[in-house]
Amino acid sequence: LLDRISGAICILSGATLSVELILHVSESFRDILWQFNQAFIAYFALDILIRIFILRQPKHVLTHPLDMAILIPVFALWQPSHSVWGSIFVTQLPLLLITIGRMMHLYSLFQFLRFKPVHSLIAGFGILIFVGSLLLSLPLSTTTAIPYLDLLFTAASAVCVTGLNTVDFAHAFTRFGHGIILALIQIGGIGFMTFTTLMAILMNQRMSHRETSAMQEAFMAFNRKELIQMIIAVFRYTLIIEGIGALALFSVWHTHFPTWQDAAFASIFHSISAFCNAGFALFSDSMMPFQNAPGVLSLISILIFLGGIGFPVLFNLMQYISRDAKRTRFRLQTKIAVGMSLILIVLGTSVTFLSEQHRSLAHMSFPDKVVNSLFLSVSPRTAGFNAIDISTMHMASLFFMMLLMFIGASPGSTGGGIKTTTFGILLASFLSTLRMQNKVEIGQRQIPLPTLMRATAIVIMGAITIMVFCFILLYTEPNAPFQMVLFETISAFSTVGLSLGLTPLLSVAGKGMIIVLMLIGRVGPFAAAIALASTKPRVRYQYPEEDILVA
Numbered sequence: 001l002l003d004r005i006s007g008a009i010c011i012l013s014g015a016t017l018s019v020e021l022i023l024h025v026s027e028s029f030r031d032i033l034w035q036f037n038q039a040f041i042a043y044f045a046l047d048i049l050i051r052i053f054i055l056r057q058p059k060h061v062l063t064h065p066l067d068m069a070i071l072i073p074v075f076a077l078w079q080p081s082h083s084v085w086g087s088i089f090v091t092q093l094p095l096l097l098i099t100i101g102r103m104m105h106l107y108s109l110f111q112f113l114r115f116k117p118v119h120s121l122i123a124g125f126g127i128l129i130f131v132g133s134l135l136l137s138l139p140l141s142t143t144t145a146i147p148y149l150d151l152l153f154t155a156a157s158a159v160c161v162t163g164l165n166t167v168d169f170a171h172a173f174t175r176f177g178h179g180i181i182l183a184l185i186q187i188g189g190i191g192f193m194t195f196t197t198l199m200a201i202l203m204n205q206r207m208s209h210r211e212t213s214a215m216q217e218a219f220m221a222f223n224r225k226e227l228i229q230m231i232i233a234v235f236r237y238t239l240i241i242e243g244i245g246a247l248a249l250f251s252v253w254h255t256h257f258p259t260w261q262d263a264a265f266a267s268i269f270h271s272i273s274a275f276c277n278a279g280f281a282l283f284s285d286s287m288m289p290f291q292n293a294p295g296v297l298s299l300i301s302i303l304i305f306l307g308g309i310g311f312p313v314l315f316n317l318m319q320y321i322s323r324d325a326k327r328t329r330f331r332l333q334t335k336i337a338v339g340m341s342l343i344l345i346v347l348g349t350s351v352t353f354l355s356e357q358h359r360s361l362a363h364m365s366f367p368d369k370v371v372n373s374l375f376l377s378v379s380p381r382t383a384g385f386n387a388i389d390i391s392t393m394h395m396a397s398l399f400f401m402m403l404l405m406f407i408g409a410s411p412g413s414t415g416g417g418i419k420t421t422t423f424g425i426l427l428a429s430f431l432s433t434l435r436m437q438n439k440v441e442i443g444q445r446q447i448p449l450p451t452l453m454r455a456t457a458i459v460i461m462g463a464i465t466i467m468v469f470c471f472i473l474l475y476t477e478p479n480a481p482f483q484m485v486l487f488e489t490i491s492a493f494s495t496v497g498l499s500l501g502l503t504p505l506l507s508v509a510g511k512g513m514i515i516v517l518m519l520i521g522r523v524g525p526f527a528a529a530i531a532l533a534s535t536k537p538r539v540r541y542q543y544p545e546e547d548i549l550v551a
Contacts, residue, residue, distance in 0.1 A: 007102070011106075014130060040095055067098055067101055100131060132155035132159060141176055153515055154167070155184060159187070163273075163385075163495075181280065185273055189272070237311070248299050252293070271303060275307040277384070281385060294371040300379075310411055312331075332442060333421055346377075352377055359392070360388045376390075382496050386498060402487060408494045465493060473514075494521055
């Protein structure tokens, strides 16, 4: 009951804080909001006392450390609302910190409201985006005044690990703002539901059967024990890979920045951004300053590949390496994800090199041409970094890049798109049809019909989503060329972050459409369709078959 009430108070406090931080309200209305915030803080104080002294849960203080923000500062709690200390440090900042710390209690509220797991996932991403935009609204986060819609756009782009920006990201935000965005990227990268489930495990909180089933399906785990092992492994592998990547980048960048602190922060930021396939860079022109630095581009490419291959695949690969190879086999998903990723990388590198060697890559040496072609093959599959100006590329290269963006990364990864396994299954189905086979087989395994139908539905939903949003954007951005609008739409849907220059020029309606499209692309078109569809009972009868001509 306390968790449910706490989740509801989080929503209410977020609403009052948003009005205070975003809108310009009168002093009288601000006084009313200030009183509401005091009431919310009083509730959280009572909640803490009940949990510690009545429910005998002193560990609550350790598991919810942000609750201690209620003590900032106690001596000024009842200062007048017009005071700077009274309005910011006494109500807004503590309440914002506590609300962030209690966000996991939203799941209890969602369960009480009978939300499906996919509904909870969408709501969680939406709330995280909203809270992120509030944090970016603080004066500490920006170097200049930025409209709230642009802050909301940036938060959505970070949570959805896209990388599209309507402002100069490198200079518009302070180090604190970059830290907030980095946290949003990390949570959005490993998945909001994965992150909160991991926190529940670490806090010894029980998951419902519905949550456990949803996570088992997402991670392809056979039982709850393996699910817990895989989720903990996700967190461990993320920290290890990002840590090694940051150290490797620091070894290259320690002389590129004026101080070692700047080099360390940039290394950590770009390691996380690359592994999470986010595409955010602390340089105004992304990775273009390092187009002649093969070491930097290679490190970023490796991090992108590891983040996009999928956590279930990484878990299977680590099982194979750490155990006896005779006792551990590669799962079919691992074979398809790795195989398709390597094929797409080789094809992308070849196409980019052949079409751009005398164009955008003409000024480079042969080794740099190869490295940049490889980078432009890995990055478009949901990462979004660019080492050359893609607006100067040939239309054939851009067309193939859009295909790579649409396919995207692998399931259970930090990337988007329709996924490599989906594309691999449809390709196998196509080949089976040419061979006049009535079943789809890959690697001495038969693909179940429901899986094939789901893969087909994902591709159709993805194509329809892109067509609908591209059609709308052609109306909202009448002066933009068609290829720019189509490229922007696919980039947002696949959470890539590459742009031909349209993002900063988007209208208010266009920015809103891209925000929605990024959220759909992160959650997944098929999951979004399930969330919007009504639940119907299964039909227990079967009609007679009748063949029709399809060609």
